[in-house]
Amino acid sequence: MIVLADPDRRFQARVSDALGRKDNFVMVDSVLLLDKVLHDKAGQLTVVILGPNLGMEEALEVSRRIQTTMGEMSVVLVANALTPDVLQQAIRSGIRDVLPAAFTSAQLVDTVTRAESLSLQIRGRVGQDVHPTEAASAGDGKVITVFSSKGGCGKSFVSTNLAVALAQRTGEDVAMIDLDLQFGDLAIMLQLFPARTIYDAAQNLDRLDADAMKGYLTPHRGQVFLLAAPLEPGLSETISAESVAKIIRLMKRNYKHVIIDTPPSFTDHVLAALDESDESVLITSMDVPSIKNLKLSLQTLELLGFTRNRIRLILNRADSKVGLRVQEVEKTLGTRIDVSIPSSREVPLSINRGTPLILEDPKSPVVASIMKLVDIIGSGVDAAPKQSQSGGGLFKSRRKS
16 A cells, blocks of 8 residues: 655645556645554555655654654655755655656656565565575575665676685685576676576476586686576566575585675565575665665665675775765765775776676776675674764765865
């Protein structure tokens, strides 16, 4: 069920027409009535839309209460202006997405659909055992899921170079899974031409054991073996989350490390991978939307029982001159960045050449950052301690100037 809170009847009608929902859609014109709906329909609600005609402070306070008492629920804020300050306040208040008041129908439908899907997925997993690795065999390898909820942050670059770096460090083969089942491009990035993909493995899963699973992986010269994404986007619909979980369990019996590259959203497949993972590497870049998405990703993983000591935070292009500082990002997130990766023109060049940068230029500062991540993963040390959120975080220095 979706509830919209906004006192403007015309705005209510606009949202209702765009969503096209008659059932499971409630509209209220005040926070007081919203609180009543939240109380009466708590178990049925998935998305709360806070309209632009509510007071901003009132809307943010509602979101904070929802985050505290009903964390699986998704809150979407519609704001008259998407200023950095509005986005910053939204991050701190647990709002999952922010739309401009001039949204299109397609934008609204897409945002609400994603928010509703995430809420249902989290609700279905809260209370389940999300630490299967604790009961895993002592001989099983470590599963590391690389994730970013915003595209373009360098997730696949980090995944491929991390895999090669781990193989170099350990002297053992490393497996990769391209879990971006519709648009995965790890095969292209590694210049591989897979004869079989995860689609083929999923279709024959009942007949596979750990050794037979090896036949579905494509070897790379850097001691990396890739289970590629399907060759056609439509095939992704035939692969269940349960199949993904079983494939991961089979692969970690043969490989000391299994690196999973993911799409930029919490799909059922991604959640299944996280359930099987020992650690997650979350990546962001030096822009406010990416930082907002990272904050929400951390909150989502916490709801799923993924503790901070199993999460590694990576800030890509950390030296970009965009008016933000690493310290401001850390204050906003409320925790320390584990690894900062500098900008380098060699990164896109290595991607276009189809060769991981660690093989082309092992002395690059970017590679040095990847090796720092390898050190953290290999040592099993806890993540950096939580930082105080006092002091304003992002944009504090700009407001002073």
